[in-house]
Amino acid sequence: MAxxxxxxxxxxxxxxxxxxxxxxxxxxxxxFGIIGPNGSGKTTLLRLMAGLxxxxxxxxxxxxxxxxxxxRRELARVVGFMPQENHFAFDFLVEEVVMMGRxxxxxxxxxPRREDHEKVSGALQFADCSGLKEKGINAISGGERQRVVLAxxxxxxxxxxxxxxxxxxxxxxxxxxxxxxxxxxxREGVTIIVNLHDLNxxxxxxxxxxxxxxxxxxxxxxxxxxxxQELIQQVYGVRPxxxxxxxxxxxxxxxxxxG
Numbered sequence: 640m641a642x643x644x645x646x647x648x649x650x651x652x653x654x655x656x657x658x659x660x661x662x663x664x665x666x667x668x669x670x671f672g673i674i675g676p677n678g679s680g681k682t683t684l685l686r687l688m689a690g691l692x693x694x695x696x697x698x699x700x701x702x703x704x705x706x707x708x709x710x711r712r713e714l715a716r717v718v719g720f721m722p723q724e725n726h727f728a729f730d731f732l733v734e735e736v737v738m739m740g741r742x743x744x745x746x747x748x749x750x751p752r753r754e755d756h757e758k759v760s761g762a763l764q765f766a767d768c769s770g771l772k773e774k775g776i777n778a779i780s781g782g783e784r785q786r787v788v789l790a791x792x793x794x795x796x797x798x799x800x801x802x803x804x805x806x807x808x809x810x811x812x813x814x815x816x817x818x819x820x821x822x823x824x825x826r827e828g829v830t831i832i833v834n835l836h837d838l839n840x841x842x843x844x845x846x847x848x849x850x851x852x853x854x855x856x857x858x859x860x861x862x863x864x865x866x867x868q869e870l871i872q873q874v875y876g877v878r879p880x881x882x883x884x885x886x887x888x889x890x891x892x893x894x895x896x897x898g
Contacts, residue, residue, distance in 0.1 A: 640703060641667045641799050641830040642688050647697035649687060649854075657683055657854040661697070667798075670822070670831045672845030674838060674865075676875055679851040681834040682723070685801050688832065689720040701799065715743035719797030723804040723834075725788045730775035733787050737762055737772075740794030758794050766790035766820060782813035789820065800824065802833040806840065818844050842866055842889040850874060866890040 642665040649658040657680050665671045673681050686692040687699055690706050699706040701717060709717070719740075727736070740762070741755040751759075763769045766786045771779055776787060785805060792800065802821070806814040818840065825831045835841040841848055842862040850857040850865050852874045858865045871892065872878040880893040 640700070641665050641669065642832065643698075643700040643703075644687070645698040645700070647687065647694045647699065649683065649692065649694050658687075658694070659854070661854070661856075663849065663856070663859075665830065665832055667702075667830055668825065668828055670825045670844060670846045671833070672841040672848040673832070673834045673851060674836070674841050674848060675851030675857075678853070679874075680854040681851055682803055684851070685720070685803050685832070685834055689718055689801050690714055691720070712743045715795055715797075717797060718799045718801060719792040719795045721788055721792045721800070721802045721805055723807060725784060727776045730777045732772065733768065733774050733776055733779070734759065734763070734772040736776050736787055737791045737794050740791040743795060758796065759790075762790040762794040765793055765823075767816065782809050782816075785809060785813070785817060786820075789817070793824070797829070799830045799832065802831070804834050804836060806835070806837065814840065838866060838871075838892045839884075842891060843884060843887055862889045866892060 644661055644663045647658050647661040648656065650656045673684060675681050683692065687694060690709070701709065701714070737759045738751055738755065741751060741758060744755065745751065763772055766789045768783060768786045768790055771783055771787060776784065779787070789805065806817050809817065821831050821833065822844065833845070845862065847860060848862055848865045849859045850870060857874050858870050866881070868878055868881060877894065879895065881890050882893060883889070884891050
């Protein structure tokens, strides 16, 4: 298994419990989506998987090994995490930003080697941003910055990739480009676990979807099993229309007209 959560409990500092006896298994090489309303626990769950948050009880296993037993550098070579928001205090060159992903492979004062430059070049090319490498990270568009941050994560060479809303604030063309990159990575053997607000995008991209509702599993399965009128109404409070995608046959959600 790529990721496994066993009886996980997580409480906020204020004492409110979000997850209680939470269990989930994500297989290797899955394209796994996590959906749910705001506050349902999507980002918290992803951060628990990445080791950025520690559960109050229960276990998180990565490739069968307890997450707490990984050294940070070792974990960074297995799991790549792409946060939703990316801010840069300094206007690093794009190539410098992507080189940051090689830190787990370098000593404290070690300069990048030829191999590291090759990995960075490959990640830039894979994420379709080679032409940006000499530009400042704060001088490029939001869509371009998303691809650069993805390239930085790819330069880590992770076997498991965790992404928090990678298509948020992007137009349709950039959303499609990010999804195509992730699908290609998945075909090459990388496990993809992604938080998405867009139910239709999740339906088209993911082989399996977890629907979260206030820290609990409302449903988990293939898109057709999860994206039903009944479940969407139960969790989101809206009863949509559903149609089949003309290419994939997966459900597409159409909101009712009101007013």
